[in-house]
Amino acid sequence: MKIIRTIRALQLWRARQSSRNVHLGFVPTMGAFHAGHQSLMQRARRSCGTVVVSIFVNPLQFGPTEDLDEYPRPRQTDLALCRQAGVDVVFVPSRKDFYPPGFQTSVTVGVLTRPWEGAHRRTHFQGVTTVVAKLLNLVKPHRAFLGQKDYQQCCILNQMVTDLGQGVNMVMCPTIRESDGLALSSRNGYLSSSARRTAPVLYQALNMGASSIREGETSIKRIETVMQAHIRKTSNAKIDYLAVCHTETLEPLNHTRKKMVLLGAVRLGKVRLIDNVIVNTPV
Numbered sequence: 222m223k224i225i226r227t228i229r230a231l232q233l234w235r236a237r238q239s240s241r242n243v244h245l246g247f248v249p250t251m252g253a254f255h256a257g258h259q260s261l262m263q264r265a266r267r268s269c270g271t272v273v274v275s276i277f278v279n280p281l282q283f284g285p286t287e288d289l290d291e292y293p294r295p296r297q298t299d300l301a302l303c304r305q306a307g308v309d310v311v312f313v314p315s316r317k318d319f320y321p322p323g324f325q326t327s328v329t330v331g332v333l334t335r336p337w338e339g340a341h342r343r344t345h346f347q348g349v350t351t352v353v354a355k356l357l358n359l360v361k362p363h364r365a366f367l368g369q370k371d372y373q374q375c376c377i378l379n380q381m382v383t384d385l386g387q388g389v390n391m392v393m394c395p396t397i398r399e400s401d402g403l404a405l406s407s408r409n410g411y412l413s414s415s416a417r418r419t420a421p422v423l424y425q426a427l428n429m430g431a432s433s434i435r436e437g438e439t440s441i442k443r444i445e446t447v448m449q450a451h452i453r454k455t456s457n458a459k460i461d462y463l464a465v466c467h468t469e470t471l472e473p474l475n476h477t478r479k480k481m482v483l484l485g486a487v488r489l490g491k492v493r494l495i496d497n498v499i500v501n502t503p504v
Contacts, residue, residue: 222303223310227318231359234310243270247362247389249353252276253293253407254302257397261366262306264394273360274303275312277319281327282348293407312360319355328354330384333377333471337484338495341461349374350381357387365389370396370404372482372497376471396496398424404496416489419456426451426463427483427498434465434500439477441465452487461486461493468499477502 225231238245246269248261265272276299283289296313303311327347333339334346357365365382367375372393379391397405402424403417412420426448433444448463463485465474474481479502486495 222300222308224300225310225312226314228314228359231312231314235359235361238271241271244364245269245271245273245360245362247357247360247365248272248274248308249356249365249367250274250276251278251292251407252299253295254299255397255405255407257368257370257405259302259306260397261368261394262303262308264392265364265366266307269364271309272307273310273312273362274308275314275356275360277312277314277352277356279348279352280316280320281351282345284342284344287342288408288411293410312356319352327351328381328385330377330381333373333380336471336473337462337464338373338486341486341493346374346377350377353378354381354385354387357382357389362389364392366392366394368396369393369499370406370496372484373471376469402428404494406494408492411492412489416492419458419489420494422452422456422458423485423487423494423496424498425455427485427496430463430465430483431498431500434477434481434502441474441476444477448483448485456489458487458489461488479503 225234246265248265250258262274278292278294280289300311328350329347330350339346375393382389382391402421429451430444430448433447438444444465445463449460452458452460466472466482466484467474468480468482481500483498483500486493
């Protein structure tokens, strides 16, 4: 496994790959790997001749009150997991090299970034689109692999590569969960023991909403009420949003349709959890 630490070295490596005609897969990450990250690497390994993983804790996607300095950085463990997954190249740039003095460019996607997570973390998605656009320009992959847990982010990045004509196939991979249903996240480690016991309530609520739809409920208001009621009756979690949305535009729906996505976010103390469930019906 090759470890590349500078943009210039990555550019030189990528230039040498042009003559090899090998399908290149890319997994952009901030490190602190769990089984969800490993599943993305394994998916890339199965379908691509060369796999590149980036590890970069991107300051642009953290708000002023968020956990940039505390974000876990177990670098040697992460590199070992990359080797185990059969990754070919790991790109580990420094912040100064990636965003040198004078850096002033940003990439902004419009409507998709405004609701849901965008309403609660106003600068977050601009940071995500900027870093991923730059990484895609450097790595020039054929496919990039993303986790469904960050469903809105997947939609935004797919819109970005389409709008910019970057020619990358963005592959959304299923969410990996703990045995009790909690979606894996690097931030789950911040949960207290009592909050951890409560945390599956979000996924439970989303599944209850999905079950209501599959059983024939057509009222969006009643579906959302079912989800809200479960969380309020079984936990002290603060609901940021629970919504039934169009799978591509992310607009809240007025009535059920053949395919929908249920989006949710709650807070347990200082920890914020997000999750989603895609629902297909015969409607």
